[in-house]
Amino acid sequence: MRIGVIGCGYWGSKHVRVLQQTTDVDYVAVIDPREDRRTALLRSFPALGSFAAFEAAARHVDAVVIATPPSSHVDLALQALRAGKHVLIEKPMATSVVGARQVIHEAEAAGLTLMVGHTFEYNAAVWRLREAITSGELGSLYYIDTARLNLGLYQTDVNVIWDLAPHDLSIVNYLLGRPPDMVQAWASSYAHAYLKDVAYLRLQYRDMGTTAQIHVSWLDPCKVRRVTAVGSQKMAVYNDLADDERIRIYDKGVVAAEGDLEPYEMPMSYRYGGITSPYIALQEPLNVQDRHFVECIQSCKQPLTNGENGLRVVQMLEAADLSVKTERQVALESLTTISG
Amino acid sequence: MRIGVIGCGYWGSKHVRVLQQTTDVDYVAVIDPREDRRTALLRSFPALGSFAAFEAAARHVDAVVIATPPSSHVDLALQALRAGKHVLIEKPMATSVVGARQVIHEAEAAGLTLMVGHTFEYNAAVWRLREAITSGELGSLYYIDTARLNLGLYQTDVNVIWDLAPHDLSIVNYLLGRPPDMVQAWASSYAHAYLKDVAYLRLQYRDMGTTAQIHVSWLDPCKVRRVTAVGSQKMAVYNDLADDERIRIYDKGVVAAEGDLEPYEMPMSYRYGGITSPYIALQEPLNVQDRHFVECIQSCKQPLTNGENGLRVVQMLEAADLSVKTERQVALESLTTISG
Amino acid sequence: MRIGVIGCGYWGSKHVRVLQQTTDVDYVAVIDPREDRRTALLRSFPALGSFAAFEAAARHVDAVVIATPPSSHVDLALQALRAGKHVLIEKPMATSVVGARQVIHEAEAAGLTLMVGHTFEYNAAVWRLREAITSGELGSLYYIDTARLNLGLYQTDVNVIWDLAPHDLSIVNYLLGRPPDMVQAWASSYAHAYLKDVAYLRLQYRDMGTTAQIHVSWLDPCKVRRVTAVGSQKMAVYNDLADDERIRIYDKGVVAAEGDLEPYEMPMSYRYGGITSPYIALQEPLNVQDRHFVECIQSCKQPLTNGENGLRVVQMLEAADLSVKTERQVALESLTTISG
Amino acid sequence: MRIGVIGCGYWGSKHVRVLQQTTDVDYVAVIDPREDRRTALLRSFPALGSFAAFEAAARHVDAVVIATPPSSHVDLALQALRAGKHVLIEKPMATSVVGARQVIHEAEAAGLTLMVGHTFEYNAAVWRLREAITSGELGSLYYIDTARLNLGLYQTDVNVIWDLAPHDLSIVNYLLGRPPDMVQAWASSYAHAYLKDVAYLRLQYRDMGTTAQIHVSWLDPCKVRRVTAVGSQKMAVYNDLADDERIRIYDKGVVAAEGDLEPYEMPMSYRYGGITSPYIALQEPLNVQDRHFVECIQSCKQPLTNGENGLRVVQMLEAADLSVKTERQVALESLTTISG
Secondary structure: OEEEEEOOOHHHHHHHHHHHOOOOOOEEEEEOOOHHHHHHHHHHOOOOEEEOOHHHHHHHOOEEEEOOOHHHHHHHHHHHHHOOOEEEEEOOOOOOHHHHHHHHHHHHHHOOOEEEEOHHHHOHHHHHHHHHHHOOOOOOEEEEEEEEEEEOOOOOOOOHHHHHHHHHHHHHHHHHOOOOOEEEEEEEOOOOOOOOOEEEEEEEEHHHOEEEEEEEEOEEEEEEEEEEEEEOOOEEEEEOOOOOOOEEEEOOEEEEOOOOOOOOOOOEEEEOOOEEEOOOOOOOHHHHHHHHHHHHHHHOOOOOOEHHHHHHHHHHHHHHHHHHHHOOOEEHHHHHHHHO | OEEEEEOOOHHHHHHHHHHHOOOOOOEEEEEOOOHHHHHHHHHHOOOOEEEOOHHHHHHHOOEEEEOOOHHHHHHHHHHHHHOOOEEEEEOOOOOOHHHHHHHHHHHHHHOOOEEEEOHHHHOHHHHHHHHHHHOOOOOOEEEEEEEEEEEOOOOOOOOHHHHHHHHHHHHHHHHHOOOOOEEEEEEEOOOOOOOOOEEEEEEEEHHHOEEEEEEEEOEEEEEEEEEEEEEOOOEEEEEOOOOOOOEEEEOOEEEEOOOOOOOOOOOEEEEOOOEEEOOOOOOOHHHHHHHHHHHHHHHOOOOOOEHHHHHHHHHHHHHHHHHHHHOOOEEHHHHHHHHO | OEEEEEOOOHHHHHHHHHHHOOOOOOEEEEEOOOHHHHHHHHHHOOOOEEEOOHHHHHHHOOEEEEOOOHHHHHHHHHHHHHOOOEEEEEOOOOOOHHHHHHHHHHHHHHOOOEEEEOHHHHOHHHHHHHHHHHOOOOOOEEEEEEEEEEEOOOOOOOOHHHHHHHHHHHHHHHHHOOOOOEEEEEEEOOOOOOOOOEEEEEEEEHHHOEEEEEEEEOEEEEEEEEEEEEEOOOEEEEEOOOOOOOEEEEOOEEEEOOOOOOOOOOOEEEEOOOEEEOOOOOOOHHHHHHHHHHHHHHHOOOOOOEHHHHHHHHHHHHHHHHHHHHOOOEEHHHHHHHHO | OEEEEEOOOHHHHHHHHHHHOOOOOOEEEEEOOOHHHHHHHHHHOOOOEEEOOHHHHHHHOOEEEEOOOHHHHHHHHHHHHHOOOEEEEEOOOOOOHHHHHHHHHHHHHHOOOEEEEOHHHHOHHHHHHHHHHHOOOOOOEEEEEEEEEEEOOOOOOOOHHHHHHHHHHHHHHHHHOOOOOEEEEEEEOOOOOOOOOEEEEEEEEHHHOEEEEEEEEOEEEEEEEEEEEEEOOOEEEEEOOOOOOOEEEEOOEEEEOOOOOOOOOOOEEEEOOOEEEOOOOOOOHHHHHHHHHHHHHHHOOOOOOEHHHHHHHHHHHHHHHHHHHHOOOEEHHHHHHHHO
């Protein structure tokens, strides 16, 4: 298989490195108008094909990875699909639900593989966290709370919600196995003239009694990459920065006291137990993801993170933006109807 | 001076210990219907007076500290004021704006000292953080973000907002020197049948461009007591659990890039510098606070955390509750008008 | 039972507080020539007896706790034993083997209870660590490494070895169930004119293949209270400063590769697993210890940390001092013979 | 300039990557008998020359980097020098003082550049620590204490002292600007059949009153890379694992109390101040080092870490081994005389 990577930035360079080592990938080309960037990559990977634009590369590749700024994803994806190429799009898949739908539609019509780069769904720590939830180890799930904070890196074409929250939305969707019903968001532009650089999202799942809160920031003194999942039996924290113990499971919880309470009695009792950090073997998630892309093409299988999966995240992002503007919560369904 | 402490719980016992050692306090009495609790305290402090109710203690004391569950604060404060006693009320001062106003009104009319136990305003680490803001060290202030999380302790008569957020609201008011214009809140009841046990508040200061976010939780695996203040020049974190470095000042920031940007250029540049943890001498804040109460009574001075100060926090709490119910933001002014 | 606490310092005050709450202790007296110190304690505990010297207190007490500077332990213990009192001596039991032996001898002859305050042997975290070793959970024990570091507190009559190492020596003896054969030590006086303020000890257990290293310091920027135990199967760390996870058990280890090795092959293979922090219920060790003292007196039982136990630690301390002076290792047996 | 890297292991691969990007290096060749290793490197760096042995590579290179197991360093260095090549040898330079001297001698005789890869002397954090010492910021230096601990990686031809301590010895020599007078060491073989896998070294500097302690381990549950420097005025910690604050300077210390002391008075007083983490710009030390090697060749300058520098470390390693065997301290001078 021959794969072209469109875009030589942070994620594009990673895909190049990973694809070079992927079984059944015979040829990797880099596609970017910036010649200096291509030259730099070629220094490390001299076997790379190198093209300034997709048109020139088209006949040399069977599939493309789109790793350009988000606002260009849809156009590039449509161009590639119309040229008969399988497509892996970096997150977010599109900057509008309408665009995402069109990409899905054309991929289906053409019978081509469409996948979205929600890398965390290929991360062994996230798998372990999902297992803690679905196996009942945590008991009934109360809530998920995430934080993805850092100083930078500001993007040029999307705000912090579209830049960082796709990770967390994809993780939360994966953990819960379903999208939320309602989305609310608070966001502010502090250091940037107009792009929101700090945001808080709240996802509600009506019949589950579960909520998810997401805090994303380009403007925080401390780097944080955390997902907390609290259940009625146990609680789990996934800290992506803790090399040796990404997942910690706290065997503690709170139980409502039974019977009638005297005025001064404690309403709840607490259960305290040990903490366990299961061993999680290291495997680069991008590697797992890109191999999955190749296998899906070969076997005509739907990718785990297919177009619908990517669309769901775009819907949630659009709902979050709308909630920021309208200062109220947004039903995901209403949005689907409007833009669908 | 002779002081009665009403309520033998967590905070009441602390006041007893502290007042016993306070200069110019000659006599301390404990007032609580629970005889076993009083007996327990008397074992450690045998010189304490001991009464089952305020009526019995009234003629033995000049002032009272009210450290009972919040829903009883107003009635007890009015009773004490009407008996001519100076009053220090634990936070929150009242469970309604109406109640808080009545207490302020009667204290003023009677010419008695009224103070609210917003302890963090007597905390040297908070003073240092305020200095970082008001001196311009942080530059222009972008936002404040706080987290006060733990497993427990659930209260019987108020939700987590009324229980934990008074600390953070008082800190934020003190740091900014003014109340916000708008309050928004998200909250959920997870482990408790009806009391909200996790909440997020958002305070907006229209003409300042500053916001404050507050996260409080009775249901978190990790204990957190953190206030982050981010400015255009520097950023500061106050971690109340870090004994040796409660305040850390990060000399870093982000600056919008100047001139016209090429499409692929970074929109912001980043400045990285050192981290400083100024030495903060330990002094128990409750001690500082209770001494201030005694001095204000002696000198007829207005306390730093007087009734108006306490009222502002109650207004914000009421606004937060209303925001949770109405699912929209609440202008503090509207509330003032309605309930004022 | 009536107990006198001799010495009003850090440990003496703690014993007073604890003994006041101990079942079967009807009367506690404090014995110290410094009147101001006694007065201060009486303010908190007014039911305390108060005496300037043991002679005056003797007929009011059945037993004493000796919590004075180490150089006075032996004289005070002998005085108390000769007056027919049971004795609990703070660590180190004596500043010489000769003195320790004499105290043991007289206690035995008089049929009185003699106990040494090696508090860590009454600490639930140390119990759990011992369980990890004796149950075989760690496999065969390779070594123990401890660090007890801080800035201060310098003592007046003993060096850092005699001040801090008794804790670690007692822990190590308890964990291994036997004393070492050889003791070596390095020590320096940096900030103090003549007392050693930083030291490293090494204990060897010939037929076990185990060693223990102990690092104690009065002159370190960071507070550390750590015991690491490394076995062939697992490794454990006891961090006394980590409130929620004092014991962490690492399921990892190293195994010699089998068969003949090619020149470039790795000589060992590594096994990586999870980390577990068992829940350890909090119970103040001094409380457990002082209750044990009372029970041993009542039932004429040998205390867990009896005179022989305390003597073993004094022998190791004396051996360490001798090793520092002679710059070579000291066989504990040789020392026993010399001073025995 | 054309450089050959002998040895394709951990450090060899790093040199290849770094040298590929170094100005004035036109050609890099890898020299290793293991064809699979060379092939793997060529996949990433296809412009590399590739040779099974130095003989074949000799006429293609002007200089070599020797990154093979330590026991082969001297033979390979002599072979390269005799072929007229400049030489950079990884640490330790040799496994005996005799060997190190011979290499120095031949390099001098041939007028070729000889450098040793003591990377930490090219590390900006170490520079900052040295500045803290030499500028007097720490006051008079009491001691240095280092720890370099991990689980693995066991070597085949040298023990943990020769594998890990070269880093710390080179750091300590660099910080103090001179070698110690005496070396002592404790070491044990736990998991390995005969190679020492845990060791403690102690370096004494007679007329300075300073000591250095070094703890190295292949068998510890926790990864540690720490250098603590304690002075009379301030204390500094260099933690190589703390990305954002490698150096922390503690403004605290201890001062002997003046005048005659009452028996119960504290002998020392303590000074507590803030903590500062100066910003240290990231620059890969190996990069700095290899550029320095090229510049020294070009300008016929003595490298900062020249043969004498490398020899000093080998002397200290040999002294440590001797101390382990003889169980006593070893004067570096005696060793110099014997083997010199």
